[in-house]
Amino acid sequence: MSKVVLITGGSSGIGKSIGEYLGTKNYTVFGTSRNPEKIENHPFPLVALDVTKPETISACITEVLDKKGRIDVLVNNAGAGITGPIEEIPGEEIKRNFEINFxxxxxxxxGILPQMRKQQSGLIINITSIAGYMGLPYRGVYSASxxxxxxxxxxxxxxxKxxxxxxxxxxPGDFATNIAAGRYHAPVLEGSPYEKVYGETLKTMDAHVDEGGDPMDVAKMIVKIIETDKPKIHYKVGAFMQKFSVVLKRILPDKVYEKLLRKHYGL
Structure with a gap:
């Protein structure tokens, strides 16, 4: 029997790539979007869901169960980017990012655990970020969430268990998606003590996304995880140096690693 997979944030970017690839592997896929009625010709069904509104979560899960009777895999992919000097990011934007990402x-x-407990089986895959392994300058809130x-x-x-x-x-590391367009950017304020360096760092971050890898690499990792009997706790997908940066943080003295990050971002 085909496994039923629910992907939050499945309308674009990594979530869409995951759903498309799973569809070629004979999985039954449902994605979610805050406004699925606005999206035409999507390669798999979309169900309305806003992760910040619990009532929509319940309605989404009920709709999928009514159609298929089970949910075997949840891919928690919905998320939002945020950039800016922490001092200058409005508190409500910091809270909003945690509401979405955490x-x-x-x-x-x-919302889904009672059904998986009833089935006595299930797999939950949380899409995080390599940025979550380190406090990145001008991406600190995103790293934290x-x-x-x-x-x-x-x-x-x-x-x-x-x-x-x-x-x-x-x-994931940096992948070529529309996350840069959709994330909250604290404005580069004229006269701010962060004006020059934040402005330059912002250009660097956007370039990293534009030059990022194919999100289908993440999709292939998702299939690999679904098809393994005992998933590991952590997986990383991305360019070699992005994955290796996590190893370096583990083995280098803190200040040496900080110096490398500052150099990388031109600080």
């Missing part, structure tokens, strides 16, 4: 996935997990999701997954998976449910993280 509390949102937790809400979806809470994704890092928090990485850590809570470590705890969550131990709590649900006895129910026959697996949970893991997939941390």
């Amino acid at each position: 509390f949102g996935p937790i809400n979806v997990i809470k 994704k890092g928090a999701l990485e850590l809570i997954t470590e705890a969550f998976r131990m709590e649900i 006895d129910f026959g449910i697996e949970m893991t993280n997939v941390a």
Whole structure:
């Protein structure tokens, strides 16, 4: 029987690539979008869901269960980028980013666990980021929200293991998607002490995304995880140096690693 996969944030970018690839592998795929009615000719069905609104989560899960009777895999992909000097990012934007990137996935997990427990099986894959392994300058809020999701997954998976449910993280590096266009950018303020360096760093970050890898690489990793019996806790997908940066952080003295990051961002 074809496994049923629910992908949050499945209308574009990495989520869309995951859904398209799973469809070629005979999985039954449902994606989510805040406004699915506005999206035409999508390669797989989209269900309305806003991770910041628990009532839409319940309605989405119910709709998929009514159609297919089960949900075997949840890919927690919905997320939002945010950039800026932490001092200058409005507090409400920091909170909103955590609502989407951290509390949102937790809400979806809470919504789906009763069904997976009933099935005595299930797999939850949280899409985080390599940025979640380190505090990146002018991406600190994003790093923090994704890092928090990485850590809570470590705890969550131990709590649900006895129910026959697996949970893991997939941390992508930079991929060529529309995330740069959709994320919150704190404005480059004229006269700000961060004006010059933040402006230059912003250009660098956007270039990294534009020159990023094929999001289909993430999709292939998702299939590999679904088809393994015992998923690892953490997976990383991206360019060699992006993945290696996580290893370097683990082995280098803190200040040496910080110096490397500052040099990389031209600080």
